[in-house]
Amino acid sequence: MHADHTMGVVPMLRNVLFAPSIDPNAYVPVNPPPRIEVYGPAGIRTFIRSILNMTLTKTGEKYIVHELLRDEDVATPCEPPEVLHSSELVGRDIRCSEDGFWRGFTQGVGALGDVVVDAGPILHRDPCLGYIFREPEAPKRKIVILGDTYDPSPILPLCTSPSPSLLIHEATDAHIPREISPQNKRTPEVVLRTALARGHSIPEMAGEFAKTVGAEKLVLNHIGGRFPAPRHGRDERTHVIREIERQATEAWQGSAGGSGRYAMAAWDFMRVAVPAPPSMPPNETHPIESWGVDPSEGLVYVNNKRRKW
Template identity: 35%
Template sequence: MLSSFNITFLGTASAQPTSTRNHSSLALRLGSEVWLFDCGESTQRQIQASKGIRMGKIRKVFITHTHGDHIFGLLPLLASCMNGAGGTIDGVDDPRTNSNEVECSEPFEIYGPAGTRAFVRGGLRWTHTLLGSKYMVHELLFNTDPDEGEEKTIPLHASEILGRNIRQNSDGNWTDIFHNPLLSVSAAPILHSVPCVGYVVQEAPIPGKMDIMLYKPHILRNKAPMSLLSKLQAGEMVTLPDGTIMEPPPRKPGRKIVILGDTYDPSPIATLGEDADVLIHEATNAYLSGIDPTTKEDESEELVENRTKSRGHSTPQMAGTFARRIRAKRLVLNHFSARYRGDDDVSDEARYIMEAIGNLAKQAYGSDKVTCARDCMSLEVDKPS
């Protein structure tokens, strides 16, 4: 079981950053490792401004779609995380390009839809960026995508290991694109103005609560060490000297987080996302008549929703409705229009507006467990009780 499961929002703006909201990115701290989901412009600066996130701990980046406000920060982040350098002069050695150092580290992994690999490869090539270790890009291909995209026209970068092309399953999802004994990541398409995916991070089942009195009499009767309880708690089966077999307590589901990119309809990810501990859903625009002074007289709730959908985005009510549909335990709203300030921890006006946005989502969700994200905000995903 992971010691920590922490989400830090590095950027909560939509298309345009503001003085209080940066472009889209969030960091997921999983024990000692950090994964990023999207990487908008200035993400590395936001990392430096955040508490508890170290650049050197980032090992994976998951891109939801290739719009610039979600990916333009990826190349500078790679250079910072991987000891990057500009072009070198022939005959002058740079230790960062030493192949022995490259081989001793695990490759930095990037996941994203078609186009991600070409963006990274071309960007590194045309900026003459050298990296001190290896990276690989795994692309989540829709069934309509060709086996090779624009990257075939760009020579492989010196630090690139060719990643996987991961095709959709028969149900349209990408299941277990990453997994280890503690975690798995799956993905599904979500509807936006361009190909876009949402990610589901699932912790492996964790040990259930142990009733020591069910085991203690058998251990004492066999004069076996009480340390066997720790093996049982870890999920191991124990056989005592008299042949008694003690089964570990039943395991219970681990924590689940659903991280959506931009979307006007995330229905395809609903099954994967059911019973999520946290759903992170965009809420780009809201109808706030009498609350937001920028609301126009000719606007209505229906007009704002239709206009928001036409641009591939969601309102707070749409986010709340989807959270109720998948029975999410907590909803976090994200990706706000530039008209909604992100300093609601200090500004009365911003707090008033963001509370109104949260209330719209709560009404549709049927729960008070709604949070409007702001930059550098962190939340811990609690262990199941």
């Protein structure tokens, strides 16, 4: 529920749900289905409801919030009906199973079969969740998206067999050697201690978890503000980001790049394709070759392998 992960939800909802019609004769459907369904931890329903109410937001379409609740969590009431926002429908209170996981709490139709979503706890300084999107039938691709964490091992049982096609793991802080970042005064020990104290990871920890679960691809996100996005060209910022990727890659794959696989630091609007195995027929939505261009420099990633542009 930390602000850097939730403050964007309401602006996004306003866009998706549109403004109410100003035409007094406009058709108003009876019991319309929700336009969008939000899933999140305890409190996300109160958060969205409160901000919509306090900002006097009215929308044309309906939304619904389902809360993933641990044993000790208190659900946000949807009763009596007056407590709901005028655009809100009654959501589900989804309790975790005895082992603390939410397995298959929702599913949808994907291009090559159903996609099922699981969630489980990961360790941060406050309660935090990771999510798994998987195909239970062929081709059984699996995407693991973790929130803030200094140790995601509680969610391990959901991350294995099959292992993730793609793991997205935070790397908030990192030690950058003086040769790359001359103004850096922090030792590796200080960086690690600070990251752990704040409940976060360094690239090496992301790489180690990727190795533990046998991830086929690794993308690093939640990179701290002290490591700004590279501008065009090979400047210091670029070298810093490459170093963050190198550290994660080394922990994941052994000597960096030896396997030809690199961890990738995420950038805004990055796309990572997770292709079906070659035995599956390719289609337009799932090309066999995935690729992305790092706009900061002449790098292109093809199936997670780094090549010169």
